[in-house]
Amino acid sequence: MISFSFPLLIFLLDSSLSYVLSFLVYKYYPIYFLDAVWLVNLIKIPVLRVVSQKLPRPWWIPSALLYVLTICLVPPLYQTLRFLLLSQPPELHSGLAHSLLYHLPLSVACLLWDLLSPFVFPEEDAEENGNGKKKERKNFIRVIKLSKDDWPFLTLAFLFLVVSLMLEISIPHYMGRVIDILSNNFKESEFLMAILFMALFSVTSSLSAGCRGGLFLFSMARLNIRLQKLLFRAFAKQDIAFFKEIKTGEIISRLSRDTALVSRAIPGNVNITLRMLVKCIGYQYFMILVSWKLTLLNLISTPLIGIIQRLYDKYHQDLVKKVQDSIASSSDVAKEIIESIKTVKSFASEEAEAERYEEALKNTHNLQYKRDLIRAIYVLAIRSVNLGAQVVMLVYGHKLIQSGAITSGQMVSFILYQMEAVNYLQSLFYMLSEITHSAGAATKVFEYLDQQPQVSTAGSLCPENLHGEFEFKNVTFSYPSNSEIPVLNDVSFTLKPGTVTALVGPSGGGKTTCVALLERFYEPQSGEILLDGEPLAEYQHEYLHRKVALVAQEPVLFAGTVKENIAYGLNNPLDKELLDAAKKAKAESFIDQMDKGFDTDVGSRGGELGAGLKQQIALARALSRRPKLLILDEASSCLDVGMENEIQQSLQSIPNLSLLIIAHRLRTVRNANQILVLEGGELKEKGTHNDLLKLDGLYKKLLQNHN
Numbered sequence: 001m002i003s004f005s006f007p008l009l010i011f012l013l014d015s016s017l018s019y020v021l022s023f024l025v026y027k028y029y030p031i032y033f034l035d036a037v038w039l040v041n042l043i044k045i046p047v048l049r050v051v052s053q054k055l056p057r058p059w060w061i062p063s064a065l066l067y068v069l070t071i072c073l074v075p076p077l078y079q080t081l082r083f084l085l086l087s088q089p090p091e092l093h094s095g096l097a098h099s100l101l102y103h104l105p106l107s108v109a110c111l112l113w114d115l116l117s118p119f120v121f122p123e124e125d126a127e128e129n130g131n132g133k134k135k136e137r138k139n140f141i142r143v144i145k146l147s148k149d150d151w152p153f154l155t156l157a158f159l160f161l162v163v164s165l166m167l168e169i170s171i172p173h174y175m176g177r178v179i180d181i182l183s184n185n186f187k188e189s190e191f192l193m194a195i196l197f198m199a200l201f202s203v204t205s206s207l208s209a210g211c212r213g214g215l216f217l218f219s220m221a222r223l224n225i226r227l228q229k230l231l232f233r234a235f236a237k238q239d240i241a242f243f244k245e246i247k248t249g250e251i252i253s254r255l256s257r258d259t260a261l262v263s264r265a266i267p268g269n270v271n272i273t274l275r276m277l278v279k280c281i282g283y284q285y286f287m288i289l290v291s292w293k294l295t296l297l298n299l300i301s302t303p304l305i306g307i308i309q310r311l312y313d314k315y316h317q318d319l320v321k322k323v324q325d326s327i328a329s330s331s332d333v334a335k336e337i338i339e340s341i342k343t344v345k346s347f348a349s350e351e352a353e354a355e356r357y358e359e360a361l362k363n364t365h366n367l368q369y370k371r372d373l374i375r376a377i378y379v380l381a382i383r384s385v386n387l388g389a390q391v392v393m394l395v396y397g398h399k400l401i402q403s404g405a406i407t408s409g410q411m412v413s414f415i416l417y418q419m420e421a422v423n424y425l426q427s428l429f430y431m432l433s434e435i436t437h438s439a440g441a442a443t444k445v446f447e448y449l450d451q452q453p454q455v456s457t458a459g460s461l462c463p464e465n466l467h468g469e470f471e472f473k474n475v476t477f478s479y480p481s482n483s484e485i486p487v488l489n490d491v492s493f494t495l496k497p498g499t500v501t502a503l504v505g506p507s508g509g510g511k512t513t514c515v516a517l518l519e520r521f522y523e524p525q526s527g528e529i530l531l532d533g534e535p536l537a538e539y540q541h542e543y544l545h546r547k548v549a550l551v552a553q554e555p556v557l558f559a560g561t562v563k564e565n566i567a568y569g570l571n572n573p574l575d576k577e578l579l580d581a582a583k584k585a586k587a588e589s590f591i592d593q594m595d596k597g598f599d600t601d602v603g604s605r606g607g608e609l610g611a612g613l614k615q616q617i618a619l620a621r622a623l624s625r626r627p628k629l630l631i632l633d634e635a636s637s638c639l640d641v642g643m644e645n646e647i648q649q650s651l652q653s654i655p656n657l658s659l660l661i662i663a664h665r666l667r668t669v670r671n672a673n674q675i676l677v678l679e680g681g682e683l684k685e686k687g688t689h690n691d692l693l694k695l696d697g698l699y700k701k702l703l704q705n706h707n
């Protein structure tokens, strides 16, 4: 029912409107017939547009707007053409029969189009496509908003653009004048004047174009840096799970390639589109100056070019993408076969595999054929429309020259403008769809910009006096990348202030995971981790990371001096505090022996230092922020036993500092206040060295294995 109710209702409404409006216009506002025809039809557009939006549209009418525009614009255009070319007076078309004359062919054309298009054009997922377009448009607006700080440069660039184009556009006008001066009675002063203007306009236009280009490039570079800064911040605030999932290569590529693409593609396309737009308007202006009637005739082809270009862009872009995908997949097939050639040969499948590759190539070939066919149809359609428009224009131009309305020089100017205008118009239609398309590269960038970390850093607690008791309360956790397998299972323990706790157990037991949770790299799925009775998430991010410091087995130092590394992350620390931290880490004497002492360069990632000294500097860095809990994850594995003991004694002498030690060398944990034995994510044993020996369980076994 919907299939035919839409065209029927639009037809009835259109003919009633034509009837009533024509009656009103002719009765109360008698004007020329041609003007009246245009007036009536232009009034109908908004009314029919609103109604067509409310009505359910059948599947075979691709666009309600296009349908309404065709219905309303074809009759006055037809009348105008008849009047201008054949000098036939316009007719009053307001009856049902006349309306049917336009509606019926249009409905038939829509139906035919829908029936034939599946054979010629590829299918597409309309909903997905629609959503993609909406997203592209949103991203495009976001990029434009990001450029708002550059408005002075962009405004200036736009002014230069208008100046350069207006001057460039007026050159054919002077060419026409030169022809007229040469072909009629030659006056040297007029000729020289015209040449002078042409030269002046050319030079000024080139200068302005240069300034425009420079300013656009400058704004693009600024936008690029702005985007890179924003994206880097967005990456830096993500949690550790994010970095485990996303490859470093992808992050680098988004930061360098995508941001460059976005900042180049969108402003670049805006620049080109503006140029096209100004040129189109300028050309039309000069064409109207020569003859408005000729210009109007020429404009008749514009909607047709627009429709052809839109259809072509829609199907061509889709096919180009499919061809690329198909080429990629046939390369994949070839790669897979070549890489596993031994298996292929041992199963004597060479022929079958060759056929598989040929099949993939055939698919690419079919798609390429379709793409080229559409291109050929497009070129033919555009050329035919242009040719038709030019023939009509020349016939009418000839009439105008004969009647003395225009000179032959003006006709030459007009033809020059018309040829340029058609090209720019075509490109403008293309750019209008491409401009939002270029926002495609921005999709990933904005996805990352909007991504919120799973582990929130919004806590605000930062008490001045912190007691420093940490508690794991029935903590169960599994890594996001492997969420089915729990790595910690109902683990509970307390770290009392000023005590030493050792986490031991077989490899894979979950020791490092406990540390990751204390550092809030991840959030447990159930249970809580409390600091002085408050969940860790409630504490301010910077505050918590000053109170909990971690020294890992392979600490990372940054390029810079020893001092800069110890002071890393602190705001204006005193030299005395840094020295004190180095002393407690027993690194002071080693540092003093270096060439420049504390100002010695550690090299990239600390490459100039030995592994042991690197661990000691990392320890000093952790101590410099005066933490409440110091986590040592195999942090002294590169030190000799004597130095390890010295450091341990030094650390234990720091008042109120809790130590959490993860060590494989069990003799280093004998003196701990409590030893936690983790196996398979469960806390198996808990107590002092002697308690655990008495238990005669896992700890004792581990100790024996060690010896």
Ligand SMILES: Nc1ncnc2c1ncn2[C@@H]1O[C@H](COP(=O)(O)OP(=O)(O)OP(=O)(O)O)[C@@H](O)[C@H]1O
Pocket (backbone or CB within 6 Å): 244, 479, 481, 482, 487, 505, 506, 507, 508, 509, 510, 511, 512, 513, 514
């Ligand atoms: N990022 C991760 N994603 C997924 N699983 C992980 C991740 N890190 C560790 N695991 C797994 O979690 C379990 C516990 O690992 P964890 O590193 O905490 O053990 P561990 O006791 O510290 O071992 P080791 O003494 O060998 O360092 C292991 O099975 C490990 O494979």
